[in-house]
Amino acid sequence: xxTPAASQRLANQIALVTGGSSGIGAGVAKALxxxxxxxxxxxxxxxxxxxxxxxxxxxxxxKAITIKADVSKEEDVLAMFDQIRxxxxxxxxxxxxxxxQVDAPFLEMTLEQWQKVxxxxxxxxFLCAREAAxxxxxxxxxxxxxxxxxxxxxxxxxxxxxxxxxxVNYATSKGGIMQLMKSTAQELAPHRIRVNSIGPGAIATPxxxxxxxxxxxxxxxxxxxxxxRIGEPADIGSVAVWLASDESDYVTxxxxxxxxxxxxxxxFADNG
Ligand code: NAD
Numbered sequence: 001x002x003t004p005a006a007s008q009r010l011a012n013q014i015a016l017v018t019g020g021s022s023g024i025g026a027g028v029a030k031a032l033x034x035x036x037x038x039x040x041x042x043x044x045x046x047x048x049x050x051x052x053x054x055x056x057x058x059x060x061x062x063k064a065i066t067i068k069a070d071v072s073k074e075e076d077v078l079a080m081f082d083q084i085r086x087x088x089x090x091x092x093x094x095x096x097x098x099x100x101q102v103d104a105p106f107l108e109m110t111l112e113q114w115q116k117v118x119x120x121x122x123x124x125x126f127l128c129a130r131e132a133a134x135x136x137x138x139x140x141x142x143x144x145x146x147x148x149x150x151x152x153x154x155x156x157x158x159x160x161x162x163x164x165x166x167x168v169n170y171a172t173s174k175g176g177i178m179q180l181m182k183s184t185a186q187e188l189a190p191h192r193i194r195v196n197s198i199g200p201g202a203i204a205t206p207x208x209x210x211x212x213x214x215x216x217x218x219x220x221x222x223x224x225x226x227x228x229r230i231g232e233p234a235d236i237g238s239v240a241v242w243l244a245s246d247e248s249d250y251v252t253x254x255x256x257x258x259x260x261x262x263x264x265x266x267x268f269a270d271n272g
Contacts, residue, residue: 009245011036012145014088016080018042018071018128019098021050023205024155027233028095028240029053033062035241037093040084041066044098071098071124081131090139092146093244094132096125097155101170101207114169121173122180125154129184129195136193147249149192153240154181156197156255158262178255185253194252196243201259203231226269227260 010032020029021043030053033039039057041064043050050066057064067083069076084091099121102113129152136150159167160174177197185195202208202221212218212230222228239258242248257263 008036009241009247010093013037013092013244014040014084014090015093015095015244016040016042016084016091016128016132017095017097018069018124019044020095021046021053021066023207024200024203024233024236025095025097026053027235027237028097029064030057030060030062031234031237031241032093032095032244033057033064034060035245036062037244038063038065038088040064040080042069042071042080042098044068044070071128072119074127077124077127077131081135085135091132091135092142092150094128094150094152095155095240095244096128096152098124099155099157099173099207101167103167103170105166106168109169117169117173118176121170122176125177125180129154129180133184133188133191133193137191141192147192147246148194150194151244152181152184152188152193152195153243154195154197155236156181156199158199158201158257158259160197160199160255161263181255182253189252194243194249196248196251196253197255198236198239198243199255199257199259199263200236201225201231201257201262203233203236205233224262224266225260226262226264226266229260231258231260 015032015037017025017029019025020041029039041050041053054064067080069080141149156177157174159171160178164171181197
């Protein structure tokens with residue numbers, strides 16, 4: 001259950017969360033709504049899950065709608081942005097969150113497994129970021145609403161910097177997101193559009209259930225996390241709110257790792 005924050009740091013802003021129907025996206029959608037944003041909960045498959053997130057947001061006093069779109073399909077993304085413009089006039093915040101894993105040993109990875117992950121994780125972020133940026137530039141600045149003309153937040157991963165055997169397609173997509181984020185941040189800064197990434201570590205969501213199936217697996221995962229706990233979607237929600245708010249107005253082109261220290265090479269902690 002989310003309660004409206006007293007500060008309402010995102011009041012009067014329209015935010016799209018791709019893949020907002022589950023896991024990190026749902027946590028971010030609720031956190032943005034609690035700060036006053038009207039949230040579009042995008043989903044690809046489960047209308048029921050998206051509807052549940054929408055209802056939770058409304059029960060907590062927030063505003064949300066759901067829109068179905070496959071972010072890897074240009075026609076779906078264009079139609080989603082048309083609908084957003086029709087319903088709300090514009091957009092202020094994009095959370096480029098949708099992502100999948102299709103794991104296979106490299107020697108056995110098919111072109112289809114490679115392509116599917118690149119299509120959703122990387123091309124999907126490109127398509128949504130481009131449409132969001134076009135809308136921000138079309139609308140122009142609204143300083144009474146936010147100092148930035150628009151904010152794009154890409155859901156990356158610790159695997160934009162940590163290689164991941166058995167998950168080459170996924171790690172490659174996240175490495176690609178790093179340059180998508182940095183290059184667009186550089187290109188769009190003169191328009192006062194800020195582009196940043198969040199690099200989550202291990203967050204308890206459906207994407208990694210199999211890595212937490214048994215107590216042994218969970219224990220093994222914890223050896224990679226110096227801070228000693230697996231993250232929750234709300235840990236990412238609070239970071240997304242900050243990156244979307246004027247509190248981070250001078251921040252663009254960074255990946256903010258929220259990973260309990262996973263990127264600190266924990267294997268070296270007692271190895272010196
Ligand atoms: P999840 O499986 O709960 O969420 C993924 C979301 O993406 C779902 O809502 C799904 O419907 C949506 N999606 C999948 N294909 C789509 C498509 N074609 N079009 C639109 N939406 C689509 O998993 P999650 O952990 O919440 O993942 C969210 C993001 O966080 C992903 O980008 C993932 O790579 C990233 N991430 C997760 C973790 C973690 O530990 N959970 C760590 C690092 C990064």
